[in-house]
Amino acid sequence: MITFAETDDLIRRAAPRYNAHILEFGSPEASAVRSMLEVAGKLIPTLHGPVSTVLGELSKWSFTLPMPGDRVQIYLSESGSRDPVTKLATAMHELCHAHQCNKAGSDAQAAVNYLGSEELRAKLEADAKACNVFVRYILTGEVPSSTSAVSGLGADLYHIDGPELEFAAQIAAVHIDTMLGGECPPLDVAQTFLELVRKHYPEKIAVPSFR
Numbered sequence: 001m002i003t004f005a006e007t008d009d010l011i012r013r014a015a016p017r018y019n020a021h022i023l024e025f026g027s028p029e030a031s032a033v034r035s036m037l038e039v040a041g042k043l044i045p046t047l048h049g050p051v052s053t054v055l056g057e058l059s060k061w062s063f064t065l066p067m068p069g070d071r072v073q074i075y076l077s078e079s080g081s082r083d084p085v086t087k088l089a090t091a092m093h094e095l096c097h098a099h100q101c102n103k104a105g106s107d108a109q110a111a112v113n114y115l116g117s118e119e120l121r122a123k124l125e126a127d128a129k130a131c132n133v134f135v136r137y138i139l140t141g142e143v144p145s146s147t148s149a150v151s152g153l154g155a156d157l158y159h160i161d162g163p164e165l166e167f168a169a170q171i172a173a174v175h176i177d178t179m180l181g182g183e184c185p186p187l188d189v190a191q192t193f194l195e196l197v198r199k200h201y202p203e204k205i206a207v208p209s210f211r
Contacts, residue, residue, distance in 0.1 A: 146173035
């Protein structure tokens with residue numbers, strides 16, 4: 001099983017590719033997270049609802065926040081870092097969001113893309129969930145279902161339900177079929193993770209076809 005030290009090493013190697021800076025629950029820097037979120041909620045009114053939800057449970061929610069200058073801030077929660085596999089899966093999930101922010105071209109546009117369309121939000125979250133699932137699959141051999149992969153998207157934070165939740169499950173199902181077929185999902189962060197774990201910790205790969 002992968003260790004925390006190995007997980008942290010892979011995260012450090014991956015984060016710069018997506019202009020991402022990572023704060024962890026309990027770290028000295030994490031004390032700035034609340035202030036950072038409050039400012040974001042004031043500057044971008046459409047973020048007010050999600051920000052309020054996250055502020056209420058900072059130990060539970062990990063999140064990605066686009067920043068000026070094409071930078072991205074990622075916060076890893078206590079719950080999202082409870083064991084090495086969960087921490088790495090959570091980090092790759094959030095780095096997938098960082099990549100989405102990079103592609104949007106600006107912090108404001110990233111927020112508009114995410115909050116302006118429930119269908120687009122469902123796709124962005126399904127892709128990020130697929131990165132999370134892929135990490136777990138590679139490291140544990142655990143085979144997920146598309147329903148379980150997106151089950152958390154019904155939470156208040158995401159505001160995804162009904163047809164959009166089903167849409168997210170369909171996207172996740174395609175990614176899961178791809179990985180079960182022995183191929184990496186066509187997601188940049190999933191490909192980065194596979195490249196790095198193959199290069200630095202190949203013995204941690206639990207699925208023979210991906211070694």
